[in-house]
Amino acid sequence: MSFFKTGARPFIIAGPCSAETKALVSETAAALKSKGIHLFRAGVWKPRTRPGSFEGKGVEALEWLAEVKRVYGLQVTVEVAEPEHVEAALKHGIDVLWIGARTAVNPFQVQHIADALRGVNIPVMVKNPVNPDADLWLGSIERFERIGITDVAAIHRGFSSYGSASQYRNLPNWPIPIELKRRRPDLPVFCDPSHITGKRAAVPDIAQKAMDMGFEGLMIETHPNPDAAMTDAAQQITPDALGELLQKLVIRGQHAATGNMRVDLEYLRQQMDSVDAEIIDLLARRMELSEKIGLVKKECNMTAYQPERWREIVETRGARAEKHSLSLEFIVALYEQIHHQSIRRQLEILQSDAQNRVKN
Numbered sequence: 001m002s003f004f005k006t007g008a009r010p011f012i013i014a015g016p017c018s019a020e021t022k023a024l025v026s027e028t029a030a031a032l033k034s035k036g037i038h039l040f041r042a043g044v045w046k047p048r049t050r051p052g053s054f055e056g057k058g059v060e061a062l063e064w065l066a067e068v069k070r071v072y073g074l075q076v077t078v079e080v081a082e083p084e085h086v087e088a089a090l091k092h093g094i095d096v097l098w099i100g101a102r103t104a105v106n107p108f109q110v111q112h113i114a115d116a117l118r119g120v121n122i123p124v125m126v127k128n129p130v131n132p133d134a135d136l137w138l139g140s141i142e143r144f145e146r147i148g149i150t151d152v153a154a155i156h157r158g159f160s161s162y163g164s165a166s167q168y169r170n171l172p173n174w175p176i177p178i179e180l181k182r183r184r185p186d187l188p189v190f191c192d193p194s195h196i197t198g199k200r201a202a203v204p205d206i207a208q209k210a211m212d213m214g215f216e217g218l219m220i221e222t223h224p225n226p227d228a229a230m231t232d233a234a235q236q237i238t239p240d241a242l243g244e245l246l247q248k249l250v251i252r253g254q255h256a257a258t259g260n261m262r263v264d265l266e267y268l269r270q271q272m273d274s275v276d277a278e279i280i281d282l283l284a285r286r287m288e289l290s291e292k293i294g295l296v297k298k299e300c301n302m303t304a305y306q307p308e309r310w311r312e313i314v315e316t317r318g319a320r321a322e323k324h325s326l327s328l329e330f331i332v333a334l335y336e337q338i339h340h341q342s343i344r345r346q347l348e349i350l351q352s353d354a355q356n357r358v359k360n
């Protein structure tokens with residue numbers, strides 16, 4: 001039985017973004033104990049975007065987590081980003097390690113961390129790299145599997161984007177974790193709605209969406225007084241809010257077959273969405289060509305409708321469609337619409353004044 005597979009229920013990881021003080025860690029753990037979580041999280045080495053901000057309490061905070069284990073009987077996890085972090089975490093009896101998004105992008109660093117774990121079989125969770133690359137994510141996971149770690153899970157925490165007007169801190173880009181699930185159906189994949197959304201009000205929706213898409217668990221940042229948090233204040237929720245979120249969570253189709261089918265369906269739909277986007281882009285390109293042809297026709301004083309050309313289009317497109325087992329009737333009807341639209345555009349061009357003449 002895998003460490004991360006708890007049967008029907010999603011695997012729940014909760015705790016503060018950072019282990020800020022001993023009191024905060026134990027207060028949060030006490031409040032979460034009754035919420036039925038599986039693993040208590042807290043960052044002790046914090047990867048900060050800019051220098052000079054709070055970077056975690058380090059080894060001192062590992063002692064506080066060891067106490068959470070002793071006093072509340074909760075298993076604990078921390079982020080490790082250096083071999084020395086691994087060594088210190090193991091020394092303090094940390095139960096599970098996680099690799100952060102900024103570390104998962106770097107194969108050298110991931111390998112250094114994996115090497116520090118040789119001969120130790122501790123569960124490891126690997127967050128997605130900040131850039132949307134399913135191979136790179138899988139590569140980081142495989143580095144732990146190769147040195148003998150048998151319990152590895154992936155955590156989807158969204159992807160960085162530049163200056164986007166997105167409503168999320170990190171774009172979910174669902175096709176990436178879905179691709180990971182398709183390639184590794186055996187791998188538990190969790191979702192971190194806190195880092196995806198960046199704001200607490202949106203956390204429950206993303207948590208539910210992840211459940212609906214067949215994710216196996218959730219990592220949710222939880223703080224007794226979120227607004228006063230030293231890191232990620234806007235996205236943390238209180239232990240009570242977590243309790244409510246978990247209670248309201250609808251878990252559908254817990255049978256593996258249903259779960260896999262749901263993932264398949266989502267995967268196919270994502271592919272269909274991108275094919276449709278291509279179709280529309282191609283139609284736009286075709287219309288641009290039509291307009292250029294319209295300008296030439298105007299220059300040569302030709303009619304917009306050319307029966308010979310239309311017959312040729314129907315014949316060649318029909319033949320191609322039949323090769324793909326598409327019905328001739330369907331393709332002709334589709335091309336009638338497309339051709340009709342082209343002719344309309346060309347008529348507008350023929351009727352416009354000379355300003356649109358073809359330039360050599």
Ligand code: PEP
Pocket residue numbers: 017043047099100101102127157195
């Ligand atoms: C975190 O979990 O607090 C964290 C730093 O996450 P990420 O690596 O996803 O940014």
Ligand code: MN
Pocket residue numbers: 017018221231232
């Ligand atoms: Mn955080």
